[in-house]
Amino acid sequence: MEHPHGGLEAADVSALPLILRLALLLVTAFVAGVGLVRPRVATLPRHVTVLTVALAASSAGLAALSVAVAEVSVLGAAAHVVLVAAVALLLGKPTPVRWLSVALVLLLVVETAAGRSGVEFAADTVYVAAAVAWFGVTVLTTSAVSRPGPLSLTLGGVLVVAGAARLATSGIAFDRRVYETGFGLVLLAVVVLPLVATVLAAVLKGTDRAYRFGAAGVVAAFVGWSALAAIPSPAELPEPGVPVLAEASLAGQRVPVLISPHRPGRNLVHFPASAGNRVEVSVAGGPAVTATPRAGAEGTWAEVDLPAGRGSVVVGLGEARDQVRIDTGTDTGSDTRGAGPALAAGADGAECASAALGGLLSGRRDTLTACPADTLSTEDDQALRKLVGFLASRGVAGITVRGDESPRSTQAAETIRTAAAEANVRVDADPLPDNALVVVSGWSAAQSALTTAAAQQADSPVYSFGLYLAPWLLNAPLVTSATTVSVPLRFDPREHLPVSYAVAVGNGFGGESPTVAGFHAWLGDRKPLAAGEVQVFAAAQVTVMPMGPGEAHAPGMPMTEELAGQWVPKATIVPVSTPLLS
Structure with missing residues (x-):
C-alpha cells in the first residue's frame, strides 16, 4: 500500500534504532577499511593503531547496544563484535587482517542490503566495498600508500557506477519521485556525492588531499546508502483512470484510502470501518465532505468531484489533515460523471470500488473501464438458472424477484423469469408464504430488500422456501441483514484462494471484509482456478462450523473460534446442496 509522501517520515522506524544502526555501520566501515588497506602500508603509524582500536571498541559497543535497543540478533551482534575486535588486535599481521576485513565487509553488505537481491544486491556489495576502501585509504594516507591519485579515481568511479545502478533499478529514476520524495533524494545523494569526490580526486590528483576532501562526501553517501533500507519506497505515481490505494496519517493512525474511478468528475473516496465515522474529504480548498456509510457496503464513503489533472485529496480526522496525491488526467467524458464507467460513482459504485481494490491488492494497476453491474456475466447467468432448477426440485411454488435498474439486474431478472417458466414455477411481484425470495439487484437495493424481508418474516410466515442472493451479493453487510440467506457460488469460501483473498483484503484495507467482485479482480488470470x-x-449468523454434505470432521478443528480469512465475521458459510449439474 502506498503512502502519499514516500519520504523518511513515512517509515515505521524509531529514530533511536535508526541512528544507532547508521552509526554502527559507519564506524565499522572505517575499521574494515583500515584492515583492508593495511597490506599496502609497510609501517603502521601509532596514531592509526590507536584510532582503529578506538573505532573497533565503539563498533563493538554499538553492536551490543543494538541487541537491547533495536532487537538485533544476538548471534549477528556477536559475530560483529568478534570480527571488529580481531581486525583491531591483528593490525600487525597484514595478510590475516585483510581477510578478516573482507569478512567484515561481507557482514556490512548483509546488514545494508536488507533483503535485496539480484542487481541491487550486487550494487550493494560494490558500493560498500568501494566506500570501505576509500575510508581505509583516507585513514592511511601516507607516502607508503602507493599511487593514491589513480586509486581515488577508481574508487570514486566505482561508487558512482554502483549508485547509478541502484538508482536505475529503483523504478523512480525517470519520474518526479526522484526529487519529490525522501527516498529519491537519498538515491540522488548516493550518486552525486561520490561524483563530487571523484571530481575532487581528479583535480587534486597525485595527492592524499583527494581522499581527505572527498571523505566527507563519501561518508554522507555511505550513510545515505545504509539508510535506504529504512526509507519506504515511494508510492507509484497516480495514473488517470487507475483507482488510487493510499494511506493517510491521521491523529497517530494510518488510515487506508481508496479513490475510484480516479477520473475528472464524480468519484468515491472509501475508508474502512476501522477508521471511524468522522473522516472528512475535501478537494482544492473546497468544503469538507464527511464520509458516511452506504447501504450494502462496509466502511464509509464520500462522493467528491475531482478536477482534471494533478492535485491532491485532503483527508481529515478531527484536527489532523493529510493529503493523497491524484492525477485524474484531462479526459472529462461527456457528462458530470467524467470519463470513468457510468456506474463507478452511483448506487453500484461501492461494488465497483471493491473490484478495483481487489485488483490493486493483487499488485495490478489496471485502468477501471467497467463495473460489475454493467452486464450479467455468463457464469452468473448460469448460476441463476441452476438456482431456479434447485428451487424447483425442492417444490417451490413461486419466486419473488427483487432487482433494480442496473443492466446486470435487468438481465438477471429476465434470466430468472425465463428459467422459472421452463420449470413451471411462477414469478410473483409480492411476497407469498410458499415462495422463495431471489435478490438480483446491486448492493444498495439488496440491503433494502433483505431488511424488508427479515421484518416481514418476523411478523408473518413469508418466503417459507428461504431468501436467496445472486452470486455477487455475498458480502458481510448483506449476509448479516437476515438470519439465514443462501447464495449459488462456483467457489467454496472456505478454500485456500478465497481465504487468501479474505486475509489480503483484511490486512490491506483496515480489516475490510471480502466481496465477490473484489475476489474475481484479485484473482485476475487465475479466475479459472476458483471456477467449479x-x-x-447457506450463510447463517452462528459461530459454529458444521461440516458440508459428505465431509469428515477434522480432528482438532476449532468449531467456535472466529478465524482470519472468514468471508462473513461471526457467521458460518456451508454448502447445502451438491454441485448443480443441470
Missing part, C-alpha cells in the same frame, strides 16, 4: 460447479451455500 455451482453449489448453493
Whole structure:
C-alpha cells in the first residue's frame, strides 16, 4: 500500500534504532577499511593503531547496544563484535587482517542490503566495498600508500557506477519521485556525492588531499546508502483512470484510502470501518465532505468531484489533515460523471470500488473501464438458472424477484423469469408464504430488500422456501441483514484462494471484509482456478462450523473460534446442496 509522501517520515522506524544502526555501520566501515588497506602500508603509524582500536571498541559497543535497543540478533551482534575486535588486535599481521576485513565487509553488505537481491544486491556489495576502501585509504594516507591519485579515481568511479545502478533499478529514476520524495533524494545523494569526490580526486590528483576532501562526501553517501533500507519506497505515481490505494496519517493512525474511478468528475473516496465515522474529504480548498456509510457496503464513503489533472485529496480526522496525491488526467467524458464507467460513482459504485481494490491488492494497476453491474456475466447467468432448477426440485411454488435498474439486474431478472417458466414455477411481484425470495439487484437495493424481508418474516410466515442472493451479493453487510440467506457460488469460501483473498483484503484495507467482485479482480488470470460447479451455500449468523454434505470432521478443528480469512465475521458459510449439474 502506498503512502502519499514516500519520504523518511513515512517509515515505521524509531529514530533511536535508526541512528544507532547508521552509526554502527559507519564506524565499522572505517575499521574494515583500515584492515583492508593495511597490506599496502609497510609501517603502521601509532596514531592509526590507536584510532582503529578506538573505532573497533565503539563498533563493538554499538553492536551490543543494538541487541537491547533495536532487537538485533544476538548471534549477528556477536559475530560483529568478534570480527571488529580481531581486525583491531591483528593490525600487525597484514595478510590475516585483510581477510578478516573482507569478512567484515561481507557482514556490512548483509546488514545494508536488507533483503535485496539480484542487481541491487550486487550494487550493494560494490558500493560498500568501494566506500570501505576509500575510508581505509583516507585513514592511511601516507607516502607508503602507493599511487593514491589513480586509486581515488577508481574508487570514486566505482561508487558512482554502483549508485547509478541502484538508482536505475529503483523504478523512480525517470519520474518526479526522484526529487519529490525522501527516498529519491537519498538515491540522488548516493550518486552525486561520490561524483563530487571523484571530481575532487581528479583535480587534486597525485595527492592524499583527494581522499581527505572527498571523505566527507563519501561518508554522507555511505550513510545515505545504509539508510535506504529504512526509507519506504515511494508510492507509484497516480495514473488517470487507475483507482488510487493510499494511506493517510491521521491523529497517530494510518488510515487506508481508496479513490475510484480516479477520473475528472464524480468519484468515491472509501475508508474502512476501522477508521471511524468522522473522516472528512475535501478537494482544492473546497468544503469538507464527511464520509458516511452506504447501504450494502462496509466502511464509509464520500462522493467528491475531482478536477482534471494533478492535485491532491485532503483527508481529515478531527484536527489532523493529510493529503493523497491524484492525477485524474484531462479526459472529462461527456457528462458530470467524467470519463470513468457510468456506474463507478452511483448506487453500484461501492461494488465497483471493491473490484478495483481487489485488483490493486493483487499488485495490478489496471485502468477501471467497467463495473460489475454493467452486464450479467455468463457464469452468473448460469448460476441463476441452476438456482431456479434447485428451487424447483425442492417444490417451490413461486419466486419473488427483487432487482433494480442496473443492466446486470435487468438481465438477471429476465434470466430468472425465463428459467422459472421452463420449470413451471411462477414469478410473483409480492411476497407469498410458499415462495422463495431471489435478490438480483446491486448492493444498495439488496440491503433494502433483505431488511424488508427479515421484518416481514418476523411478523408473518413469508418466503417459507428461504431468501436467496445472486452470486455477487455475498458480502458481510448483506449476509448479516437476515438470519439465514443462501447464495449459488462456483467457489467454496472456505478454500485456500478465497481465504487468501479474505486475509489480503483484511490486512490491506483496515480489516475490510471480502466481496465477490473484489475476489474475481484479485484473482485476475487465475479466475479459472476458483471456477467449479455451482453449489448453493447457506450463510447463517452462528459461530459454529458444521461440516458440508459428505465431509469428515477434522480432528482438532476449532468449531467456535472466529478465524482470519472468514468471508462473513461471526457467521458460518456451508454448502447445502451438491454441485448443480443441470
